[in-house]
Amino acid sequence: MSDSLKAAAMADEERKDRAAASKKVRAFRCSRTGLYFPADYVEGWGTKYGIGLGPTPVSEALVNNYQSVPIAGEGTDAMHPVGNCHAQVDLVEVTQAEYNENAAVLVRDDPRMVRRASIMRGRQIAHSRTMQSMYPKEVNAGSPVR
């Protein structure tokens, strides 16, 4: 394949990627955290999503409870307790790229809260003085903060 043909093919791929990224998708947006849930969030409420959260579809995103003191688990890192925010969810249309950027980690994908606890602990270290004093910066350099 000649160089010009290769360049044309690459440009075509890039155009396709851009088109896919700018394509709008439906999602439900948590009004408190801004995280996105899948388009079938309300339809699947109580079966796929929100199990144990009551009959009305609300956000299952987690928020930190800074009013409670950080507590240590068995052999795990200390952190403030977390809880479901129960905020309103709104149907929105966003680009696929934006959705992917801010997609919520679903309870069904993370039942033991391993990924979500890591994210929440990172946020706590960034935002809570108590946690900052417990975790020196160099220890938590790798903590994901969103």
Added chain:
Amino acid sequence: MIVTMQSSVSVGANATNSNVVSTQRYERAPFAAKGSMFSTGSAAGLTAELNVGGNSVTPPTIVNANNRVPLIPDDFFTEFEALAGQLIQVTVANTTAGALTFFWKITLEEADVVVG
């Protein structure tokens, strides 16, 4: 006579609190009573277990994730009977990698409990 206890407790990641009622005024039933327990968790992943006078009333049972002080009757957990002086013990386990809060309320209503 009816007495009530209500509180919340943080349970660390993968940890167990052997008795969240410990040190409460009516940790031991002050009279023979019919009791009701209500509970919620701040997020999914908590289990609670009620023992009264050394008898298991519930095995480890999933707690709802309503993240609030328990409402009656929505957050009903179980009913039980207690004789005067029997220890009420609620064991809570957190099965997740994040710290969670357990909210609970226990009411004790004086009753004639038939034994035997």
